[in-house]
Amino acid sequence: MKLNVFDDIVVPIHSRDGSPKVIGDTARLREVVLCPPSYLAPVPCCSVTREKLRDGFQTDTELAGRQHRVLQRALERFGVQCHVIPAAPDMPDLSFTRDVAATTPWGLVLLNPAMPHRSIEVEHFSAAIERISGVPARRITDGFIEGGDVCVARPGLLIVGVSGDRTDQRGADAFARLFREQSWEVITYRFDPHFLHLDTIFCMLDDATALACTDVLDNGFLDQLEDRGIKVIPVSYKEARRLGCNVVSIDGKTIFTSDREPRVAEALRQSGYRVETFDISEFSACGGGIHCLTMPLARG
């Protein structure tokens, strides 16, 4: 299949079994890219890690490895094929595979992280993923964009977070062009860099429901969601800061979330979701949760 939305792409990434691409963030998750936390460390590049470093936190990479393996086994139990890329000593945040790339309905797109220690992840990721799939991916080089700010909310609707720090308007526009050219609606949401990425304060659960830090999200954005029939389950600022809003929807019905947020888990259950909880303490101390740890390669 030739991708016609970009002149500079030859072929989009095909997963081995020819599964569809990501048509929406809550369509059935089939394949995901993970990276073990062998060199995970808190880098003082976001508010959460700065606080943890101030409090003397140091990563226990063995514990992080165990937590990561439990997550991987659970994904596999739920029928998700996990592609594991190698860790690298100079890439302490590489386990947060979400930020390096985003899979669209038209194939994989390599992104352009703003942080220097994260921008070097792109080459590494790209080489590893080419070995998995055998085909090159498109790459955004205009502006900055990180995957935690990308929400392929549902077929026809893309939401991009723009804090100006990790994702700027140019990066958001370069990425959104692909969707706009296919007549998707694109909502750009501007927020303060304190919150790092959109997925720390907003994650879709199914086509019409999101987990959302209503304390923080501005009313204009909440109105835009409501106008599009998207209901929100509220999460507090403190819960979001502990990465309690950063969840993965396996299929629009089952949600993977942190075991440190019993109130959020209960609110999800009350709304009819099946909830699977995980100890991700080593990762949340480094500023990322389950959504950040998973880069969907195929959904739908």
Ligand SMILES: NC(=[NH2+])NCCC[C@H](N)C(=O)O
């Ligand atoms: N999608 C996310 N929210 N990723 C979190 C990444 C955290 C990582 N320490 C960073 O600052 O880049």
